[in-house]
Amino acid sequence: MNISEKIKAGRENKGWTQAELAAKSRVSLDSIKRYESKKNSNITIENLIKIADALGVDLNFFRSDEFVTKLLLSPVTKSQKVVTKLSLSQQNPVSQSKNSIQTLNDDIVSIPFYEDIQASAGRGAYNEAETSRVMTFGKDFLREYFGLISFKDLSIIRSIGDSMYPTLPQDCYVLVQKKAVKESEICVTRIDDELYIKRLQKQPTIRLLSDNMAYQPIDLEGKNFEIIGCIVGYFKKTAL
Incomplete structure (x- = not known):
């Protein structure tokens, strides 16, 4: 799975709507929708951290070839x-x-x-x-x-x-x-x-x-x- 799919899977595993994830992570609902749809997602590391914290997962959960580190x-x-x-x-x-x-x-x-x-x-x-x-x-x-x-x-x-x-x-x-x-x-x-x-x-x-x-x-x-x-x-x- 890519990061967009992992965000959606983590949210659904919690039984949350996109609005609930937005509220718990303090990331805007529009951003959550964009991240999950993969349309110009351009997710920032700070928002990825907030989402990981809200979902209670290790940031390593989102690891993929798309995760930009150096x-x-x-x-x-x-x-x-x-x-x-x-x-x-x-x-x-x-x-x-x-x-x-x-x-x-x-x-x-x-x-x-x-x-x-x-x-x-x-x-x-x-x-x-x-x-x-x-x-x-x-x-x-x-x-x-x-x-x-x-x-x-x-x-x-x-x-x-x-x-x-x-x-x-x-x-x-x-x-x-x-x-x-x-x-x-x-x-x-x-x-x-x-x-x-x-x-x-x-x-x-x-x-x-x-x-x-x-x-x-x-x-x-x-x-x-x-x-x-x-x-x-x-x-x-x-x-x-």
């Missing part, structure tokens, strides 16, 4: 803004939160999705929102699409700006993993109260690089900064 096989640079709640310097910040990453069983992982946090792949952005919802993914999905081996310390945030284009789309959701960042990998870095997604350069000096040559490097020497973690993949906003 595995970042080569290191990339990005600038991104994330609130300090996601900071590595805090002791177990995520595990202390009700939105913490949890292994639901041997095959499913729950990942916090900070839909209101915007990370800048550009000149910096700021957003103080810290609330999140939890998304569930099958480990097989994360392995296949993002090449993950470890499923710890993952989160999803929004990337804005074009400094990492064409490596990363201008407006997408990025999968972040808090871990040591290697030379030339794409990372999330906090500078003061702003988050950036850029490529990390460690030698001869530590700085952040953009894949879009219109942006100048950001030197980190002498700045109040913290490297949060790696960008291990992204979801395009349009999933169909």
